[in-house]
Amino acid sequence: MNGALTRYRIIAWIVGVLLLALTLVAMPMKYFGDNNLGVMIIAPVHGWLYVVYLAAVADLARRVQWPVTRILLVALAGTIPFLSFIMERRVVGWLSGADRQPSFTEA
Structure with missing residues (x-):
């Protein structure tokens, strides 16, 4: 799973940077x-790398068995400027358990 997470994180950053370059410069x-x-130049590169991003999301989702709503949220994050960076941090939190809510049975 670490390899899938690393691949997802790298492509999320690449897609995010290209989307910012497209919207803020191009x-x-x-x-x-x-x-x-x-x-x-930037639009086709971003488009093709977004497909790679979707493959990385699908691979990670399959390995950790995410629900469909989470898969869709993470997949759509590559289409909104700045959101891929935010979602990348959120995914790391989900997988590390950092945003896990303690239950009443845990002391």
């Missing part, structure tokens, strides 16, 4: 600078 260049070069 799209303003296109619409305000009349220059399509950034979008023509």
